[in-house]
Amino acid sequence: PIPAVLVENARDAAPAPVSESGDGGVWAAVRWTAPDGTRHTGRAEVPADGEKGDKVTVHTDANGRLVSAPPEGAEAGFQIAMAGITVAFVTSGMVLLVGWIARARLRLRRLDLWEAEWRQVEPTWRRRMTG
Structure with a gap:
């Protein structure tokens, strides 16, 4: 798990058809810094009430790519x-x-x-x- 920042308001993002965690999260754009220092953006499941600029936790693999939470x-x-x-x-x-x-x-x-x-x-x- 690494910290990331929401790039958009979660309420503006389309809800996930079936949330992996089952908690009603949505898929929204996030920005994070990989272990090698490079900045990345991508879509991750975040809480539905998240605002742009909020800190969220995402999970990445050894190469810094987004993966689902364990x-x-x-x-x-x-x-x-x-x-x-x-x-x-x-x-x-x-x-x-x-x-x-x-x-x-x-x-x-x-x-x-x-x-x-x-x-x-x-x-x-x-x-x-x-x-």
Whole structure:
């Protein structure tokens, strides 16, 4: 988060169709200074009652570009829970896959050993059956 200044009155800006934070904010022009000292302008979600010249907080990435605010509260908890569930499913799926591959390879090895042993036994077995 970095400080920014409203370039226009928020009430003159068009309301956002669906506010990210759900607090009835609007998208208005703001001006901010990036970490490297360059000045930027862009549109960010700001409180609907903001006046031109008011200080607001915006969020930027490492390059100084505007990004949405990180999730907070219940939304953050939900995202954390979903990430945990996803990791659990992927991990268990990988364990099952590795187990299936290992079992298949062991089965093939067992069949190869059985085939090699049968090649040794089969000639004597055949003699006994035909003789």
